[in-house]
Amino acid sequence: MKRITLEDVARIAGVSRATVSRVINSPSAVKPAVRERVEQVILEIGYQPNLAARSLASSRSQLLGLIIPSVVQSLFTDPYFPSLIQGISQACNEHGYMLSLFLFHSMEEEEKVYQRALNSGLVDGLIITANLVNPYLPRLIEQKIPFVHIGRPFDDAEQISFVDVDNVNGAYLATHHLLRLGRKRVGFIGGRLDATVGVDRYAGYCQALRERGIAFDPLLTAFRDFTRADGYDAMCKLLPYRPDAVFAITDMMAAGAMQAIHDAGLAIPGDIAIVGFDDLSPASTTTPPLTTMRQPVRLLGSLAVGMLIDLLNTSLQPPRHTILSTELVIRGSCGTL
Amino acid sequence: MKRITLEDVARIAGVSRATVSRVINSPSAVKPAVRERVEQVILEIGYQPNLAARSLASSRSQLLGLIIPSVVQSLFTDPYFPSLIQGISQACNEHGYMLSLFLFHSMEEEEKVYQRALNSGLVDGLIITANLVNPYLPRLIEQKIPFVHIGRPFDDAEQISFVDVDNVNGAYLATHHLLRLGRKRVGFIGGRLDATVGVDRYAGYCQALRERGIAFDPLLTAFRDFTRADGYDAMCKLLPYRPDAVFAITDMMAAGAMQAIHDAGLAIPGDIAIVGFDDLSPASTTTPPLTTMRQPVRLLGSLAVGMLIDLLNTSLQPPRHTILSTELVIRGSCGTL
């Protein structure tokens, strides 16, 4: 059984190929009667445009690429990425785009895959995650490849379109809440400081302390990667210095920290109150349930897609930035006044 | 800056387009001296083949599609899918393929996306997950679209290529281990029986009981979906019937069940021993650590890719089946003799 082509539709409907093409791509340019007839034929014989041909002729593939660098350790344990992917995927479906996923497991792979993803002309645009220094971004800019970053990029943020939440303010609110509840020694479990999330949430924490006139104590801070094990480890480092509260910058790290607190025989929130960040599934499975800053992860993903498609349709524009706010979700882990 | 094409390479290297194409696609068909010169030029000017053109001419896109149906509730909380995706992605990278991800969030989307994914000729082949009845499989078979199923498909397993673990045996071993430790009332927390995983692991559980001559007690079994919350809920249903052990068919469900046991004020493994299935991250974060059946999820993903690519390269063959075995990983949750 041969492929059904535009040609076939044209022949059966008694029009030219061009007309069929128009019916598909700009229906308003075709006389209604003709359009209807063509649409009828398309349905009847089950015609589907060949994407390769269309892509070759129009240099648009209706394919977006999602890039997640190898450095992301938490990819397979933190529900953050699955949620993000869901948001992105859903938005792609809604906009009639398809999604191509690029994961790397080593630096060499990263180089190769970037090469192919870009120069092969396969994807119309890229969504890039992870807010670390990314050596490929300058190249993308130079080659004028449309892309949107999820999370403020580490460098050149002014020249790069991105979507993010207000991490500084989120962390500020989290810390502030603990202080308002009367906690005196609020510790901080942070992430890598070569990631903007890590830097920003740290800044928010510091800001809240400063505002209350509380002296910053480096012994009450610990910086690790973003996994649950890192949260546990960080908490163990903090415990000897007797914090009465902790702000952990992801729910996953908070969950690890809570385990460390339990293992040390301390009570939550009695001895140590804790607030996380994300409000993804780990927050609802801890004991007690985790107070956390909710960030709209799926929305972030779908906004990125919308922004990218917009960029694609309206050539060369100033970079766009969308910053969403976060929301404090109070549960049991932070205690009350 | 214009795109660099085959033409450019040919001109600069002083050969024909066909020769350059050969250098790329079947290097052995070109005289070494010429080949070297062409390769040199390719590197120098940084030529990358245009995938759309190549795909149009050869009707091979070097793109594989991964389909995850909307019914999968646990997609964003269970690390199973992230691990699978990692395995698949890595194998794709290694084989020089790219990966396209199709998630659905509703039935209508599913229909539309299947349409496009298939008839548009975008992907060379498909990897399909979820072992539920899938109304699209017959269509795929009929249209001779190459695909590999991950997990034994619910229907027509004989006609469909798939990779899976031996779920019956895995569940048997898990249950058997609990019985061997002297547990008398071994409960079962199962999944949907419209999924082959659900059916098979249930069968393994029953088989282990039968072998020991233990009467099957429906009150000691509970069937839910695959999430942590379902595990919790299922355990609550079982508790009144005083099981002294439980086999939960995923780690995630086991984690939920453990929480239910703790909440009921019972000890693990003292009052109730528990064994899970997967050996993914939840298993290492429970208290006590979870005894579980390890299944090689990433391997499953990469084997599926290998099988699919093989199918692509060697037209029409009998369906292939690869069944991997699982391994009991003993930790604290099952107790000892």
Place this chain on the structure above:
DNA sequence: TTGAAAGCGCTAACAC
């Protein structure tokens, strides 16, 4: 072993 030439199925000027 290499080159010439004919498409792959579609879009997009351009003419009518």
Place this chain on the structure above:
DNA sequence: GTGTTAGCGCTTTCAA
């Protein structure tokens, strides 16, 4: 509004 025509960049016969 609609048809004609010329590619998009590559692979793949077919001859040489």
